[in-house]
Amino acid sequence: MHTKKRPASSLLSGGLVCWPSLSLRQPPRVLIVEALPPWWSETCAVLCEALDNVLSLACSLDGPCRIPLLSLYAISRQQECLLPFVQVRGNLARLRSCVEELRSIPGDGCIRGPARGGELLxxxxxxxxxxxKQYTRHTSTGSQASNNTSVEVTVVTSQPGRGIIHQLEAGLRDADLVSLRRLLLVQITNAADMGSDTPSPQDPCTDSEECLMLGTEVELQQVDNSVVAMETVFKAWLHEQGGDREHLHLLLPSNSENSSPVCVKCDxxxxxxSPALFSLTPSVGVKTESIQDFLPSTKTSANHSTPPQRLKAIKALRADGVCESVLYGLPLVIRPTTCWQLxxxxxxxxxxxxxxxxxxxxSRDLFLLVRLEPAQSSAAGASGVYSYYVLQPSPSLSLLxxxxxxRELLLPCSLPVSNQDPPPDAIHTVQSCLGQLDEDVVFNPLTLSSQLHQHLKRRGLLSQPQYPYRLQQTAHREAQPQEGPKNSRQSRQSQHQGRQMGTGKVRATVAPLPSSSLGPPPCKVSRPALTFLNSRTPAPTLLLCSPVGPQEEGNNDNNNDELMMIL
Structure with a gap:
């Protein structure tokens, strides 16, 4: 494949890199299975079971779609498309029927030549x-397929992988592969005795430089003929497939006085x-966010008839052999009971x-692997799904x-182990950065403050409703006698003036002063200040008094009532 036929950078668009498994960043998948005898009779059951298991996970996951589109081809006596491009989510029945059709391909028959198999691939x-290309051309504008401009192809075979790569390189050299993002060749190694994995003299490509023309596009992965190994291959589809931008920046203290922090870019x-993504099977892993999440249902807790949870120890684990990355959720402290009924x-x-x-x-540096047993009332549990836990001892009289x-929830993670030391200049830079940090012998979380209290207080004050005072105002208005038309008009005019003078500020109407027969009340009256719900600097109070003349006193018995506005 010529480099001019490949885009200079990834054509997948997607703004800033956020959390993994964004649906717009996941490419469509094509699976090509080489079901040729006699190897297919040994790999059929393993491959179909692994594919069925992973597709059941992908269809049941909540959150962003991890496999937007899938297509399946089978290479046996001829090339056959068992499944055109379909959306994975919501199509479990159709996907499983396609897997059963793949399983029904016979595994016996004559052995085809390698050249014929390479041509079919x-x-x-x-x-x-x-x-x-046809699917993306005819799909709607807002669909997931239109947001993905390249596809990943996975080929599963039992023949020698390097020979298949050479055949694909020779056959695809002059093809238009702009929409091909990646081509992965998975070789099942121990299906049969295939001899040494070296190209035969009859291979069409003998020059090493020409054979490596597609080396950056075709990848070879050798796996065992087991369900777990094949599940690992298919579960890699669930990983985040972006790569056009780093995920996070780790900032270390600068190793000099006037330089900026040392930035380590990471993915x-x-x-x-997460078990929380499977809403249909909540018992796949009991939550540990609180004690009530772990305890059984409290429907019959009134008569204390619910038995306690039972954890059965099934294995002892070496403490240094447990990886923290396989533990999830919040830990709970286990201590000896002090139940008063005993x-x-x-x-x-x-x-x-x-x-x-x-x-x-x-003393033995061991952990305890335990399994949550089903309730005694049910034979095998409500859903038949078990959850497992690890008990870690602590210096105090407690377990964690x-x-x-x-196995079902574990994703593939093959991180390289380096046997060489890093370069001396990188070691010196990192040691200088870490030397500026304080070192604690014992970690005390009480020394950490997340400013959560201040944030909750600010949010509580800003979201405090104003309706309590309005309710008091409404209650007072209901207690007042009905006003006449003229007096109501004057009241509305006074309220309109108050709104114009105090636009955008807190306003409240207070009860009028008791009426007096000696004449209009004085304009300056000492009244207690109102206490508002918001703890802010009190605004200046302005008392607006409407003087009542003698000519208006006879219109209504309560004409001497004035409206006081607090701005």
Whole structure:
């Protein structure tokens, strides 16, 4: 493939990189399965089960769609498109029927030549690219497919991978591969004795430089013939596939006085699928955000008939062999019970057993792997799904309970382990940065302040409603006698003047002073200040008095009432 046929940069658009698994950044997927005898009889059950499991996860996940589109091809006696491009979410029944159709392909028959198989693979790749172009051309403007301009193709085979790569490179050299984002060749290694994985003398490509023309586009991955290994391949589709921008910047203190902080640019990767994303199976992992989340349902808690949860120890783990990345949720502290309904002898015996368990685990540097057992009332649990936890001993008389991920929720994570030391200049820079930080022997979270109290206070004051005073005002108006037409008109005029003078400020109408028969009341009257709900600087108070003349006193018995506005 010539470099001029490839875009200079990724054509996927998507503004700033946020959290992983944004649907607009996930490319459509094409899966091409080489179901040739005799290897297909050994790999069929494994591959179909793994594909069925991963598709059931992808269809059931809440949140952004991780596999927007999927197409499936099978290469047996001929090339066959078992599944045109369809949306994965909401199509579990159709996807499973396609997997069953793939499973029904016979695994016995004559062995085709490698050249014929390579030709069929080339045709399947080109047909999938043409199908993707037609799909994006006829799809609506706002669909997920129109936001993805390139597709990723995964080829699963049991033949020697390097020979298949050479055949694909030779067959796709002059093809238009602008819409091909990535081509991954997955070789199932132990399906049969294939001999050494080296190209045969009859391979059409013998020059090493020409054979590596597609080296940056075609990737080879060798896996075992097991369900777990194939699930790892397909679960890689659930990872964030962006890469046009780094995810976060880690700032270290500057290693000199006048320089800016040292910035280490990083990417993020999910290690597991959160159980909260599966709304249909809440028991896949009991939440530990609070004690009530972990305890069983409290529908019958009034008569205390609900039995306590049961954790069954199934394995002892070496503490240094447990990776923190497979633990999720909030930890809960487990301590010996002090239930008053138990006898003193039983409480003491239980306390001694708990103490002995903590001491033994700490002295042997062990963790305890436990499984949440179903309730005694049900034979196998309501949903048949188990959740697992790890118990960690602490120096105090307690254990720490942490949820641990299971195989279904674990995402692939193959991080390289470097056996070489970093360059000396990089070590010197980092050591100089870290040397400026304070070092604590024991971490004390009480020294950390997140300013949460101040934020909650500000938010509470800003969102404080004003309706309590308005309710008082409405109650006072209901207690007042009905005004005549003339007096109502004057009141509305006074209120209109008050609104014009105090636009945008807090206003309130107070009760009028008692009427007096000796004449109009004085304009300056001492009244207690109103206390508002907002704790702000009190605004200046202005008392507006409407003088009442003798000619107006006979119109109404309460004509000497004036309207006082507080601005």
């Amino acid at each position: 080339r045709q399947a790749v080109l047909d999938s690219l043409q199908q993707f 993020m990767q999910e290690r597991l699928l 006898d003193w002898d039983e409480i003491e015996t239980n306390h001694n057993l708990f103490h002995a368990l903590c001491h033994t685990l700490r 309970l942490k949820p641990v991920v299971s």
